[in-house]
Amino acid sequence: MDIDIGMKQDERSEVAKGLARVLADSYTLYIKTHNFHWNVTGPMFNSLHAMFEEHYTELATAVDEIAERIRALGEFAPGSYKAFAELTSIKEETGVPEAKEMIRQMVEGHETVARTAREVFPTAEKAGDEPTADLLTQRMQVHEKTAWMLRSMLE
Template structure:
């Protein structure tokens, strides 16, 4: 059955490809944040441990929303580490345990997700895809606020 939601197939696929990158960035950030939650050390342990938990819990819902938007555009959502690794703009890190360094890494990662959001938002706006624009705009707002809070923590 041919999909007819008012967005042509070329635009639908371009938007879905952008959303795949956003999903990969978001999932990589989720894993990174969860890892930092488990392994944080230092004088801010309790504060960061709890804050990271809030962040990864929010990201768990976000990745589902993004994947479901990809599916609503009738495109298969990526779902493996291999796919996420090839699509993500966020570099994975290992062996970090000091809280201050974790915060700095997470700031950069959230800022990358914001840039990815902006790219996808442009595609959605050009195609009059308000549903995707809404999802992406909401994500961008969360990541901008989170990056701000992390920056405030690092001062």
């Protein structure tokens, strides 16, 4: 059945392509955050362990919302490690860094997702895609606030 939501097919595809990048960054950050939650050590263990759990729980909800928006636009959402690795801008951590380095990498990751969302925003805006623009605005707010709070721990 054809999709008739007031956006042309090419506009929907272009927005979905951008959202796929936001999804890949978000999912990669989710995995990294979960890794750090499991493996953090040191004097900040308790607070970071709990904080990272809050963050990955929020990200788990976010990736579902982003993927569902891609589907509502009539495209398939990427859903494999390979696809995410090709689309993400976030560097994978293969080791277990010290707690302060984990925090630094989390700041970097949240800022990356915010930048990617900001890059996609004009495409959604140009297409008159208010639901995607709203979703991107919400994601930018969450990631910018989280980056600020994490950055404050390093000062």
